[in-house]
Amino acid sequence: MSASRPDLTRSAKTNRLGPRQILHLTRQAVQLTWSSSPPLTLAIGGLTVLQGLTPIAIAWVSAVILDAVAAGVRSGGTDPFALTSIVALEAALVGIGFGISHARTFCESLLQLRLSRTIETRILERSISLDLADFENAAFYDRLTLARQEAASRPLAIAQRLGDLCRDTVILIGAAALLAGFAPFAFPVLVVAALNGFVVEVDLARRDHAHVRRRISNLRMQAYIQAVLGREDHAKEIKLFGLGRPLIDRFVRLHDLVSREARRLAVRRLALVSITALLATIALYSAYGWSVIAAAASTISLGDMAMSMLLYRQCQSAIASALSRLGALYSDSLYLSNLTEFLSSRDIAHEDGALTGPDAQDGLRVEHLSFRYPGASRPALEDVSFHLPPGRHLGLVGRNGSGKTTLIKLLTGLYRPTGGRVLLDGRDLSDWRPDALRRRYSVMFQDFIRYQFTLGENVGVGEAAYLEDEARWTAAAREGGLHDTVARLPRGLHTQLGHWFDDGVDLSGGQWQAVAAARAWMRTCADILILDEPTSAMDAVAEAELISRLSDLMKGRTGIIISHRLATLRRSDIILVLRNGSVSEQGTHDALIASGGEYASLFEAQAAGYR
Ligand SMILES: Nc1ncnc2c1ncn2[C@@H]1O[C@H](COP(=O)(O)OP(=O)(O)OP(=O)(O)O)[C@@H](O)[C@H]1O
Ligand SMILES: [Mg+2]
CATH class of the missing domain: 3.40.50.300 (P-loop containing nucleotide triphosphate hydrolases)
Known part of the structure; x- marks a missing residue:
């Protein structure tokens, strides 16, 4: 009702985000995650940093092992206890790495549960604050569907990506520091080779999201046909009119239309990703080739050569993962923007007047x-x-x-x-x-709702404050002329109506109308x-x-x-x-x-x- 409210009936078919909007959305995602559970968010942050430190420590320990072995071979004597201890250290580090990774996944799954509750509730709260006119508009349903789509998973995904980015940054700083000593050129070569992957991710994310937005009415129609074919109150017409097959055909046509475009996107993804992988492999093996030649010429030790290979790989996967996380962050922000658009600015008119x-x-x-x-x-x-x-x-x-x-x-x-x-x-x-x-006001609508609740609750909905007040149900049922119907039902006002839930019974058209009439007598203050x-x-x-x-x-x-x-x-x-x-x-x-x-x-x- 307020003028400040964004127009939810505006078409939802544009999408493009600048860096400032992405930053803003990322901040909102982190706030959402934090507000869902500060301890879990903190735990995930801490585990992520540790996750970044372990591979670097492992690479360093590997180099120490190889160099100790090489020194032993050269001097003709080794200390088996010292060597075993270092190998045991590496094994312990690998074990700790696994533990950290599983602990993080565990915390994330707990956080996801909290987040979906927070977000689904906010969407529902937003829906009940809207005007009736909003609900009578196709563009509104596009927006609602877009907001609901993946809404619950994207904020955590953003927080996870941020965490992964931190972990990758820790790995990169560690690897760059170790590499700076003997292969300073390797790091920039690997970065440049991976940049292509980032451009590809952003391009694909934008196309993917644009595809979903463009096709949202189609997807809603598919969901509608699924709902129509799965509802008990539609089943008699569907059967007698023979509507089942034609509706399935329509569903398949709509589905094919979306699939064709999705297939085109998948082919594009495959082509672009292959080029990226090729470039990255060339860069990796060029750097490795250099290390092998340098070790052969005794410019670097064998341990350094082995460590460099590990570091190149880790560096490369960390850079690729960091850049693709940035691309994915873009995609998450696009989806999150659907949610924030829907939720933005509360309907303040409800508080004044x-x-x-x-x-x-x-x-x-x-x-x-x-x-x-x-x-x-x-x-x-x-x-x-x-x-x-x-x-x-x-x-x-x-x-x-x-x-x-x-x-x-x-x-x-x-x-x-x-x-x-x-x-x-x-x-x-x-x-x-x-x-x-x-x-x-107390209103009995011409197209009143047949709720899949008990008979009493179906009367009680007439006044939300007394939804579960049996004394009021009884009085309203008497006034609405529902007493005969109540008397004939096995559990009276406690009878479950409709067939969606256990032991449900249905009423006739006229009996339902008496329920609606009784509903109008619930609000005694009207x-x-x-x-x-x-x-x-x-x-x-x-x-x-x-x-x-x-x-x-x-x-x-x-x-x-x-x-x-x-x-x-x-x-x-x-x-x-x-x-x-x-x-x-x-x-x-x-x-x-x-x-x-x-x-x-x-x-x-x-x-x-x-x-
Ligand atoms: N939600 C709506 N959106 C757009 N047009 C509507 C909507 N509801 C009704 N109309 C149109 O407004 C006109 C009046 O409809 P209304 O429902 O007020 O008629 P009514 O007098 O209640 O009819 P009935 O006796 O069939 O109940 C009709 O031409 C109808 O097509
Ligand atoms: Mg009417």
Whole structure:
């Protein structure tokens, strides 16, 4: 709701990061990792440095062994105990190296668990702070999917890469220092040969990520088809309409489209990586060749020759690994940027705004209200005006698509008007604090949700604060006309509904509607009750019962009822007839019948059907 919020409905198809953004993202990744567990982060840091020191120590000990052996051969006598001790030292170093590496992996797996919890929770928290309009936009789903994709693994990956970079740097400094004594040129040669690998990594990372972003709608459609084919509530249509095979064919087509591009990328990777490996091998063996010749000419000792080979290899793999880590860091940052874009800036509007209006006796007032859905060619509502004082009841009538449900979403502040305004107690809805505003309403939606929870919880969702309050469930179930259904179920209000979980049972369409009606009576503090088609799926007896109780139940509250069955609205204080988004008539039932307009003819048509 706030203006500072980034536009989540903007297309998500660009990607390119500068060094400053990468640094910024890396810092965020480290902060995330740290905030998930400082002790584990510290432990991993320490183990990484040790991991860098061990190979250098091993190379040095190898050289000492070889030189001791060579000296022994030259002098004709060796000290077996001294030699064995040095070999034992090297063995111990190798053992310690393994231990360190496993300890690091262990700590990382623990940290990963903490991190996924932190990140998944932040994504969910962000989702619930968004506007309804955000959820009705394809680009938003692209962004949400991109944010979720690998979101939990990338921050730790960045922290790991930083750790690896530190370890590689330690190895490089150690190796460069040892090599400086007898082969100062080797280090720069190996660096230059490995640079190519870095360029390749960055290029591939960018192409990979661009590919994912470009194809995100395709991937979402694939996931959607998988979901459709795997849902119990879709299964009957899928089977009877024979939709299974065509949908699988569609899935395969989409999959092939993505695979073709992924294959092209894989071929490119193979070609580039082969060139890099070739260059690195040439550099390594040139340096090694030099060492062999120098040892043959006795410029360096045999021990130095052996150590140089080890150091060249370690140097080369450390440089290659450091540079490819930098490339991978780029890739991680690209993925992390999807997450941070999604999470960035909280919706501050939830904390400010008024808690009450200046005139509690004014109720709901709608002034020249217009609304057009984004991208729609014509408005769903146009110049709608009416006044509903507190405690009065409004009936809404109109053909399908005339704008009734849209009007409800505007009256409850779920959408903001594109023209005109809605006032509650004399204050524009946009000036209310959103949570204070929402507590004033209890709404039964036309397309209410069938949660895979227990029956009681399905009623309880009507008021989150009492989600698990059995006394409230029971009272609301009675008021919503759900008592018969509850009595017939084996575990009453504790019966699990739906088939996704153990022992679930399903309800009929009309019974579900009674659940939704009961839900509307959970929020006892709400003074405005809105029912959108509350009885459309009910049988005549259930409908008559609900209607006969409605006037009692709504006593003292402001009420808005939408119904195609005009008998339901008969007792409303005002009836509003919507046609193509505009009010075509308004008045009491008697006045509208007397005027002989659209309402009168609709009423006459329905009445005739029963005669
Ligand atoms: N979320 C949406 N995004 C875009 N357009 C929408 C959306 N919801 C509804 N519309 C369009 O707005 C118009 C009014 O829809 P609305 O749901 O308000 O009608 P209604 O009067 O409640 O109809 P019904 O009697 O079928 O429930 C329709 O033309 C519909 O296509
Ligand atoms: Mg509707």
